[in-house]
Amino acid sequence: MNPPQLEPLSLLSPGDPDAAGRWTRLPYPDAPRFSAADLHLHWPRLHAGQGVSPPVQGPLADGWALYHSGEFERAAALGLAHGHEGLALANQATAIYANYLEPRESMRLALFKQVAERATAQIAADPDNCQALYWQAYALGRYSQGISVARALAQGLGTKVKGALEHVIELRPQHADAHVSLAAFHAEVIDKVGSLVGRMTYGVRADTAVALFERGLQLNPHSAGALMEYARGLLMLHGESRMGDATRLYERAAHLEPADAREKLDVELARAGLID
Known part of the structure; x- marks a missing residue:
């Protein structure tokens, strides 16, 4: 095995036919699919990494079902349509899509900046919002890899990433x-x-x-x-x-x-x- 890449990984090349238009579709038709009705049964396993509480039945539950089914663009749009309550969904769907599936480097960086900016605004209003802190750190970290870690450290992004993650661990x-x-x-x-x-x-x-x-x-x-x-x-x-x-x-x-x-x-x- 060769040393794995250190930069954000993408499973698609810039030549993918979907790259010129909307967000690239998940390339695996055999990936697990979910409905809002059965999502709560799988929630503890799906969110074992973060311990997030499940949403009540309604539009946001539909959005999380879309996210876990790989419908990242639809999930992000639905999250954004629900204001503050939907930002965790919107940020997670956008960041994960950008990291794994967006083939255009400029668009990938722009999406990470969007997530970081939304999360930063959340943190300004609610400094102990674990979801906002984590997705701010995730987005800034991936953005830093995209522009080079050395350059990002010089801009002070590393301090923000480290501080946000340490705060998350302190809170949760x-x-x-x-x-x-x-x-x-x-x-x-x-x-x-x-x-x-x-x-x-x-x-x-x-x-x-x-x-x-x-x-x-x-x-x-x-x-x-x-x-x-x-x-x-x-x-x-x-x-x-x-x-x-x-x-x-x-x-x-x-x-x-x-x-x-x-x-x-x-x-x-x-x-x-x-x-x-």
Whole structure:
């Protein structure tokens, strides 16, 4: 297995026929599908990474069913149509779509900026909004990868990402995704600026990264995305000496049964990484 990519991953090339118009469709017709009626039965598994409460029956439940079925554009539009209550859905659908399926780099960055701006406005009004904090950090982190981590650090984006994720974990210690994202931040900063500068300037440490990865997987062991982030983190921190461990993490991710469309994307990426 070659070292996995460190930038946001896309399963489609810029030449995809859908790239010129609307959001690109999910390329997997066999991905799990949901209705609002059965969504609550699967909710604990689908949101094991964040521990979000399920919506009451109604339009937002319909929107979450669309999201988990891979209808990201429709889910985002429905979320935005419901104002403050729909922002968590809109931000999650937009960020996940941008990360996995948008083939145009300029559009991908624009979508991440939209999510970050919406989340920042939410945080200004509600500083302890865990969903807003997490999606602000996610969007800024992916945006930073798109413009180069070194450039983003120089602009102060790294401090915002780290602060938001640490706040999420303080408010919700069981938030698995925040642990994994913060671990990836530690690993990536060390990879880009070195352990000494990273520790002195940004407060990042290799042992902290590993501990955060382990805690995230303890909280949500069935996350293919977390397994792949851990694999990439090990390679950033330790290089080829941990290739065996990284490969085993990818193998675990590739053999998981995806619970929804986003997990289907992760599992397919893990399988593609092993083939490469």
